[in-house]
Amino acid sequence: MSIALERCVLAMLRRFSLCMLVGIMLMAFTMADSSIWNIDSFDYTLTEEGVVITKWREESEVEIPPILYLPANLGGQPVVGIAKDALSTTWLEPYGSTFEIVIPEGVLYLEERAFEDCGYVTTIYLPSSLSDIDENCFANVSAEIVFPNGNSNFLIKNGFLIDLRSATLLYAAPSSCVHSLPCVERLGSRSIDNWLCEKTEVCLPATLKSIGRLVFCDLPDLSRITFADSIEQIDSGALWGTELREIVLPSELIEIPAYCFSDCSITSIIIPDGVTYIGEYAIYRNWETLATVTLPATVQFVGYRAFPEETQVIALSPDTHFETTEEYKLRCPDGELW
Numbered sequence: 001m002s003i004a005l006e007r008c009v010l011a012m013l014r015r016f017s018l019c020m021l022v023g024i025m026l027m028a029f030t031m032a033d034s035s036i037w038n039i040d041s042f043d044y045t046l047t048e049e050g051v052v053i054t055k056w057r058e059e060s061e062v063e064i065p066p067i068l069y070l071p072a073n074l075g076g077q078p079v080v081g082i083a084k085d086a087l088s089t090t091w092l093e094p095y096g097s098t099f100e101i102v103i104p105e106g107v108l109y110l111e112e113r114a115f116e117d118c119g120y121v122t123t124i125y126l127p128s129s130l131s132d133i134d135e136n137c138f139a140n141v142s143a144e145i146v147f148p149n150g151n152s153n154f155l156i157k158n159g160f161l162i163d164l165r166s167a168t169l170l171y172a173a174p175s176s177c178v179h180s181l182p183c184v185e186r187l188g189s190r191s192i193d194n195w196l197c198e199k200t201e202v203c204l205p206a207t208l209k210s211i212g213r214l215v216f217c218d219l220p221d222l223s224r225i226t227f228a229d230s231i232e233q234i235d236s237g238a239l240w241g242t243e244l245r246e247i248v249l250p251s252e253l254i255e256i257p258a259y260c261f262s263d264c265s266i267t268s269i270i271i272p273d274g275v276t277y278i279g280e281y282a283i284y285r286n287w288e289t290l291a292t293v294t295l296p297a298t299v300q301f302v303g304y305r306a307f308p309e310e311t312q313v314i315a316l317s318p319d320t321h322f323e324t325t326e327e328y329k330l331r332c333p334d335g336e337l338w
Contacts, residue, residue, distance in 0.1 A: 042074060049108065050080035056087050064099045064120075072104035079107055082114040089118045098122050105129050105149070112136045118143065126151065133163065135188035135212055138171045142194055145173055157182065159195075167207075181205050189213040189235070196222070204228045211238045219243075234260060236279070245288065249275070256282050258303060266290050273298055280304040280328060280335065286311075295320055304328035304335075 043055040051074045072079055082103070100123040103110075109132035115124065116139040124141075128149040138145075145161050147154065155162045159176030162169055167185035172195035181187075181195070183205050189212035196202075201224040202216075210233035216222060218241040225239070231250040234257060241263040249256070251272045258279030261269075265288040271278075273296045280303035283290065290311045295302070297317040304323045307313055313322075328335060 042071065044074050044079075045083075046075065046077060047080070050078040050106075051075060052081040052083050053079060053086050054083045055085070056089075064097050067100045067102060069102045070104055072106055079104060081107065081109045082111065084111045084113050085116060086111075087115050087118055089120050100125065101143075103127055103130075108132065110134060110137050113139055115139075115141050115143075117141075126154075128152075130154070133161075133170055135168070135170060136190045136214075139190045140193075141171075142174050144175060145171060183207040186210045187212055187215050189215065190217075191215060200224065202226070204231070206230060209233065211235060213237055214240065216240075216242055236260065237262070239264065255279070256306075258282060261286075263287070269293060271296060271299070276300050278302045278306045280306060280323070280332070282306040283311075284308060 041057050042053050043057060044051045044053050053070070053074070070079070087101070098120050101121050102125040105127040106129050107127050108129060110130070112134040114134070114137050115121070118141050121141065121143045123144045123146060125146050125148055128147065128151050130151055131153055133154070144159065145156055147156060153164060155164055158179040159173035160169055160179070160182050161171040161173070162182060162184060168188050169182065169184045169186065169191050170188045172192045174194045176195045177197040181192070181204065185207055186209060191212065192215060196219060198221050200221050202222065203226040206228045208228045208231055211231065213235040214237050216225070216239045217237060220241070220243055223243040223245060225244060227248065227250040229251045232252045232254060234253065236257040237259040238257070239261050240259055244261065244264050245267045247261070247266060247269040249270060249272055251274065253272060253275055255277040256271070256275060256279060259281050260279065261283045262281050262285050264283070264286060266283060266286050267288050267290060269283065269290070271293070275296060276298055278299060278301065282303065284305045284307065286308045290308055292312045292314060293307055295313065295315045299315065299317065299320050302320060302322045304325065304327070323331070
C-alpha cells in the first residue's frame with residue numbers, strides 16, 4: 001500500500017470514529033432527556049434525612065418514556081423516601097401507555113400505598129439502599145419487582161417480595177400466580193392480590209402467624225381457606241367479601257377482629273377455645289343462613305352486631321358481654337351503624 005493511500009485510509013477511519021462518537025453522545029443525551037422525568041412535576045417535603053416525594057402531579061400533555069427514572073435529587077437534596085399515594089398513575093388513563101419505573105439509589109423507604117393504582121407500570125426497579133417498605137405499598141399494582149443491585153433486607157423469589165427481617169410477604173407479582181405461597185410468618189396487607197388469580201381454594205403455609213388487613217378482601221370466587229393452626233392474629237377486614245361457607249378457625253387465634261368476615265356467605269363457623277374478643281360486624285352482613293354459633297367460655301367480649309340478627313348465638317360463659325348500641329357509640333363515635 002502506497003503512503004498516500006495509507007494516509008487516506010487513516011483519515012477516513014478518523015472521520016468515521018468521530019462520527020460514531022458524536023452519534024453515541026447524541027443517543028445517550030436523547031435517552032437521558034426522554035427518561036428522566038421533569039423534576040418540576042414532583043411535590044416534595046424536606047426532612048432531616050433528605051427529600052420525600054409526596055406527589056407526582058398530573059400534567060395536561062405528557063409522553064411517558066419506556067423507562068422512567070425518578071430523580072435522585074430535588075431542591076439540591078437527596079431523595080430518601082416516597083410518601084403515601086405519591087406515585088399514583090390514575091391520571092394517565094387517557095394515554096394508556098405502559099412503562100417501567102426506576103427508583104434511584106439513596107432512597108431509604110417506601111410508605112404505605114406509595115405505588116397505589118400504578119396500573120400502567122410493568123416493572124419497578126428498587127435500590128439496594130432501601131431499608132423499609134410499608135405493607136400495602138403496591139395496592140392495585142400488577143408490576144414485577146426487581147432489585148438490580150440486590151438488597152440484603154429483602155428477597156424476591158418466584159415473584160414474591162419478602163421482608164427477610166420480619167418474614168413478611170409484602171407483595172406478589174403476576175409471575176407468582178403459578179407458585180405456592182412461600183413459608184413466611186405474615187401475609188402483609190393487600191399482599192397477594194395478583195397471586196390469587198381467581199383461585200377458589202387456598203391452603204396457607206404452616207409457618208404463618210398473622211394475616212394483614214384486606215388480604216382476601218372482595219374475592220367472590222374464593223370459597224375455601226385452610227387455616228394453619230399456627231395463626232395467632234387476623235387483622236380487620238382480612239376476609240371481607242369472599243364466598244367462604246364453612247370456616248374452621250385456627251386453634252391459636254385469640255381475636256376475631258371487626259369486619260373480618262362481613263359480606264361473606266358463611267353457613268357454619270367453629271370458634272376455638274382461646275378466642276377472647278369478637279369485634280363489631282365480624283360476621284354481620286352474611287348472604288347465607290348462619291343458623292347457630294357457639295361461643296367458647298373464653299370469649300369475654302362480643303362487639304356490636306358481630307353476628308346476623310337471625311343467628312342464634314350460644315355463649316358457654318354467663319360472663320360473655322354483648323356490646324349494646326349505646327356502648328358502641330361511646331367506643332366508636334365515628335363508627336358505622338348498620
